[in-house]
Amino acid sequence: MSKKDLLGGSLWENYSHKVSSRMDNPVNRGEITEDEAKALGAKLVVADWGAESCGDAVRLFWAIDEKSGQILRAKFKSFGCGTAIASSDMMAELCIGKTVDEAVKITNIDVEAALRDQPDIPAIPPQKMHCSVMAYDVIKQAAAVYKGVDRSTLDEDDIVCECARVRLSTIQDVIRINNLTTVEEITQYTKAGAFCKSCVRPGGHEKKKYYLVDILRDTRANMDREKRESGAPLPFADMTVIQKHKRIEDVLDGKIRAALSRDGGSVEVIDISVEDGAVTVKIRYGGACSGCASADTGTLQFIGEILRTEVDPSIRLERG
């Protein structure tokens, strides 16, 4: 939270000028009739998406050139808030001149970007992103009608967050690769759940097939299970002190003690402490090491680097 969050603000203050002007005058509103289409030498496609009970519904009309397959004319009718009207208006405009296969590639991100006044300032506040999703969803439906197929064949696999267009596989990968543990982190890494938030957990504005809380829980459960099954070592941070000690001893034995003993020296661990997630290891030298000039410099650095590389990057080394 911050001063800005506390002051809050009106939804409307965050609409771009382009959004406002298209709300006031959506130039592509209207219908296309069979006769109109015929006169253009085009096929008429009409597609519906959404529902008034959800607060957002749109009907898209395409006149598609019989010969070239290009969308000659696009019009829309809409039940929705101003952002929905503006988004549908822009969406219809973006269709014109494209073939159906090209139009299907238009996403809500394209629609929102086209509504920006400046490239790096969003055209609408986050919770309104889903209005632009409606706009692009109806294109898919129109394409399905045109091709005479079921709409589901055109859907990309398993989109979890419609507003930010994030796929299930992306979220799962990001959780694994970055060892994410909270939904907030998923949102930071992928933007999923940042906008209308209905994909975060059940009970939101819209019912979803997948929810972030479930994906997180299931992915982490899979990760833990795989770790147990493969016998892979626990992460260092999760080890007990004795386990940490053993791990450090293993690395000292494997990588360090041989080098020291060639020069007549040795090293032992006398303490391990953890503070704020950082691990401090205290060592004592034996034999020739204890009087050596390198004991506090080169040798200490050498041991520290090995421990940080092989065991855990947070390890700090101290001479006791």
Added chain:
Amino acid sequence: MKGDIFDYISFLLSVVKGYSWKVHMERIYLDNNATTIVDPKVKSAMDPFFCDMYGNPNSLHIFGTETHQPMKIAYDRIYAGIGAHDEDDVIITGCATESNNTVIKGVYFDLLRNGPKNHVITTQVEHPCVMNAFRFIESLGVDVTFLPMNKNGIVTAEDIRPHIRPGKTALVSVMWANNETGLIFPMKEIADLCREHDVLFHTDATQAIGKIPVDVSKIPVDFLTFSAHKFHGPKGIGGLYMRKGLKLTPLLHGGEQMGGIRAGTVNVPFIVGMGLAMELATNALPYEETTVRRLRDKLEDALIAIPDVDVIGDRAIRVPNTILASFSGVEGESFIWDLNKDGIAASTGSACASESLEANPTFTAMNIDKELAHTGVRFSLSRFTTEEEIDRTIAVVNKTVARLREISIRY
């Protein structure tokens, strides 16, 4: 010096900007259930207490004592306005939200936390401060019954009766009038029911004061809460009426102000303001009942003359200033956007206009057809609303419906 010049220029610009708005288009405020204009008389009455009589009433010296007479007058006005007896307590708070929290959490501390009572009853259409305070004590282990509305959009004593658990129910909380629909709940019969069963009765009267008579000498409530900014007083001051003899563990501990029930330096100017606002509001009740009602009905009749427009709730059990209308095929936020362009202020219960996009709980609780849940627009008048304003609103509404239905799928 340079900074001063820039400040002065931007000040001049803001004056010009404000002035030109007013010159080119008179704004019309029809969102009085959200907040109200402060009556200029109230503002004048408050004025001496900022730079002239600014003392702390608890001080012993003249600066403190000279505030006592104006405070007494203000208190008399507040008590008279709601029909309270001198032996009752009207605690001054910062707002109705604070007053409601004080009641609900106070009852929790005193009666529910350590038992034997463990149950409270309220409705599904209370103001969010009441709903969320009840949800909070529910999370602490209290059984809370959230009653749905009946088909008339209200809750009656007979709806409540079967839910009272003898010896277990500590409190019933039902608002006097609803902020979205304006529907009036049957206070007398509910209060009598609670008396009959020895259950405390709280009512949030925030949306009733200044619109209909509110008289606790006629209706046996135990706790009644209100907020000045809904009846042409300033924002930031509210009241909590407690029937004689009742006590509550305070929300705010501190000094001995307000009998120890609500600590904090007494807000003299705002109490003076609220006192006068209360008197003006109760004196204006006949005007509200006749003229405001007439203007409201004129607007309402014009709305329902438009095809496929409904108004929610029977006029006979509604406060005189409120209309909640549903415009089929037109979404609420886009409706008030258009009104706003013409300088008219109204509000919507449509989920799209809320920060959270959630469906309005009142609509859900009243089982309003889901198709219409996003089409609601609320107009709420006041004694400052004029005939010209209503006439212009009717014209703009017609224009808006025409434009938005042209874009809409069904038209």
